[in-house]
Amino acid sequence: MAGNLAVGLDVGTSKVCAVAAELNDRGVNILGLGEAPSRGLRKGMVINMDATIDSIKKAVREAERSAGIRIKSVTAGISGAHIKGLDSFGAIGVRRREVRPADMDRAIESAKAVYIPLDREVLHVIPMDFILDGQEGIADPVGMSGVRLEAKVHIITGVASSIQNLVKCCEKAGVDVSDIVFGPVASAAAALSRDEMECGVLLADIGGGTTDMVFIRDGAVRYSSVLGVGGAHVTNDIAVGLRINVHEAEKLKRSCGAAYAGIVNGKEEVQINQTGGNTKTMPAQYISEIIQPRCEEMIGMMKEEVKACCGYELATCGLVLTGGASLLHGFDKMTESLLGLPVRIGRPVNVRGQMAAVANPAYSSCAGLVAYGYESSPARVNHPDIFADIVAGIKGWLKGAFRNKVHIQ
Numbered sequence: 001m002a003g004n005l006a007v008g009l010d011v012g013t014s015k016v017c018a019v020a021a022e023l024n025d026r027g028v029n030i031l032g033l034g035e036a037p038s039r040g041l042r043k044g045m046v047i048n049m050d051a052t053i054d055s056i057k058k059a060v061r062e063a064e065r066s067a068g069i070r071i072k073s074v075t076a077g078i079s080g081a082h083i084k085g086l087d088s089f090g091a092i093g094v095r096r097r098e099v100r101p102a103d104m105d106r107a108i109e110s111a112k113a114v115y116i117p118l119d120r121e122v123l124h125v126i127p128m129d130f131i132l133d134g135q136e137g138i139a140d141p142v143g144m145s146g147v148r149l150e151a152k153v154h155i156i157t158g159v160a161s162s163i164q165n166l167v168k169c170c171e172k173a174g175v176d177v178s179d180i181v182f183g184p185v186a187s188a189a190a191a192l193s194r195d196e197m198e199c200g201v202l203l204a205d206i207g208g209g210t211t212d213m214v215f216i217r218d219g220a221v222r223y224s225s226v227l228g229v230g231g232a233h234v235t236n237d238i239a240v241g242l243r244i245n246v247h248e249a250e251k252l253k254r255s256c257g258a259a260y261a262g263i264v265n266g267k268e269e270v271q272i273n274q275t276g277g278n279t280k281t282m283p284a285q286y287i288s289e290i291i292q293p294r295c296e297e298m299i300g301m302m303k304e305e306v307k308a309c310c311g312y313e314l315a316t317c318g319l320v321l322t323g324g325a326s327l328l329h330g331f332d333k334m335t336e337s338l339l340g341l342p343v344r345i346g347r348p349v350n351v352r353g354q355m356a357a358v359a360n361p362a363y364s365s366c367a368g369l370v371a372y373g374y375e376s377s378p379a380r381v382n383h384p385d386i387f388a389d390i391v392a393g394i395k396g397w398l399k400g401a402f403r404n405k406v407h408i409q
């Protein structure tokens with residue numbers, strides 16, 4: 001693969017998708033997209049290697065065909081209930097002189113000295129702020145004078161075996177994993193504006209099996225969590241409630257489902273095909289009556305996370321919903337009203353290309369992963385200005401994210 005090409009691979013619970021893009025003089029340009037249904041994951045974690053390998057192969061081959069390139073390595077996204085975020089502090093002495101970049105590195109290094117259980121791997125170490133001689137909230141202390149420099153970092157970890165299984169699946173499907181990025185961090189890169197990342201914003205990537213949340217402020221990820229609930233739970237509720245198969249339930253959810261019954265026309269009727277061959281006609285509102293409690297539960301869980309990260313005080317730009325399940329009719333309105341925060345739906349905007357299909361919330365994570373592919377690519381050296389321009393907002397808060405690469409034995 002040429003140095004200015006990068007590929008993002010999102011191995012999700014509902015679908016596996018690969019996005020290939022080039023970095024040219026106008027920015028990140030999407031060249032191709034490949035997608036395959038995902039059969040081997042539950043709640044973001046691999047439970048069937050063969051099925052996962054098969055889905056990855058299909059998605060990668062399709063991306064190769066549509067982009068006209070050969071894919072050798074990818075930046076992979078990871079999620080799952082095993083991912084945890086924690087904050088840590090580290091301090092060093094700077095001996096009464098100006099702070100140098102190497103001092104920042106040492107302070108971050110010392111913040112990494114925190115107990116992480118042996119079965120976990122560090123995915124990201126994201127610097128949040130520096131404190132110099134008690135003065136808090138310094139983003140870049142280089143050049144300032146002081147005695148004691150403290151670093152506050154957000155560390156994202158995952159269970160080593162889960163990370164290992166994902167990497168193994170990719171390798172067995174014929175692609176190397178150059179980096180691993182926590183899914184919603186990638187989604188944020190694709191779907192958020194720099195202003196939002198500066199002022200304070202929550203992002204919830206609602207997929208099939210999980211809802212992944214991050215809180216970003218002053219350009220740094222400050223909180224992360226994974227909730228074990230997503231769009232597949234809504235589909236299952238419909239299947240059980242109407243005694244239909246999940247395929248039929250999925251179709252009904254997308255065509256006439258809504259997050260709450262109040263926005264559905266009371267006179268509208270739908271025909272459903274039950275298992276066993278029976279067809280039935282019923283008010284469309286009935287489907288949303290089944291969906292509503294699950295949506296209330298999901299929003300209630302998100303609310304707890306908003307409280308946990310002080311989102312009500314600090315998320316000036318509110319909540320951005322992305323991921324396929326954010327498309328459920330009325331879910332954004334319902335979230336806004338139950339949460340009491342401004343809510344919008346986020347889709348990939350920080351990328352370009354002829355592929356209209358990518359402009360869908362379900363592809364935010366995959367499109368964002370592409371941007372991280374350039375972090376270590378020669379394209380960065382060849383086009384320093386362009387790189388800085390495109391990825392500056394992302395890089396700022398990614399800084400240090402790959403300091404601790406995942407070590408796979």
Ligand SMILES: Nc1ncnc2c1ncn2[C@@H]1O[C@H](COP(=O)(O)OP(=O)(O)OP(=O)(O)O)[C@@H](O)[C@H]1O
Nearest residue numbers: 012013014015207208209210231232324325327328
């Ligand atoms: N138009 C739509 N209306 C309602 N739900 C939708 C729509 N399109 C997709 N979904 C739902 O989005 C979910 C899949 O979203 P997405 O593709 O982001 O998941 P994923 O990344 O594979 O899963 P995860 O992130 O949980 O591992 C499914 O539950 C699907 O039913």
Ligand SMILES: [Mg+2]
Nearest residue numbers: 012207323365
């Ligand atoms: Mg996803």
